[in-house]
Amino acid sequence: MDKYDQIKLENQICFPLYALSREIIKLYKPILDKYNLTYTQYITMLVIWEKEKIGFKDLGRLLHLDSGTLTPVLKKLEAMELIHKYRSNEDDRIVIVEVTEKGNSLKEDILHVPEEIYCKLNIETEKLFTLKKQLDEILTQISE
Template sequence: MSDLVAHNLIAPYLSPMSLDDPLSLDRQLCFPLYAAARAMTQAYAPLLSKLGLTYPQYLVLLVLWETDGETVKGMGERLYLDSGTLTPLLKRMESQGLVRRERSAEDARSVRIHLTSGGRALRRKAASIPEAMACKLGLTLEEATRLRRDVMRLFEVLSRSHVDSSK
């Protein structure tokens, strides 16, 4: 992303004083993204607490509702979580009766995560969450689609940049 493009994306949100200081918090693209991510997680909290879930647990269930029997490694890759974060999360979910962990018959080093009947039943209860969140956001479908596309594009650029810089 060129400096001019970045400036044009950020400039409407800057206070006049911050234009002179490149280290002003108002001038950083990272801060509104960080704040929005925190606010999004907090917006989910009351909806998920009714189901006895945390936001990370909800993300795990979203993956398993798509692909029951996902490996721990695959789950970590999908959610961008390392095993040090994911393993305790899965253990808590197992103790809640939402998932069960099972060693793969093909590869004893691999652990697969399966939904229990309780985990499958939560899907019906969670079905209203996307619509409730859409109402909270107050965006049109077009705005939400564009925002998701732009955030994903930013993520892809940053991911490529991270991979390139680690070589």
């Protein structure tokens, strides 16, 4: 055990998180390509589908994305006519996002995606479930 062990890549906890996250996004790629969605656009749509209507700020908070990322994502989704954006009547600073009819029709086509990913991952459901629970816990703690 020398003093350099602590800065070996294999001893960094965050690294497999970073690497695995990118590897799994690669698994999504060929599936989402069919719908012309990137992973970020996909998870953004998941929230908009669930809420039907949501404020820009809340959307960013749920996705852990800031305005610099979210603004161009929403601009793209609007250009694809999956959502539309408008400013609140009461407060002109606030942007509200709503799913369109076209957006809702895509929702039906997307339903099988999670199942496809589980197949590709090929990991026991139990394992995935406990892993997710641990990650959620840390995520909550870090986000205060």
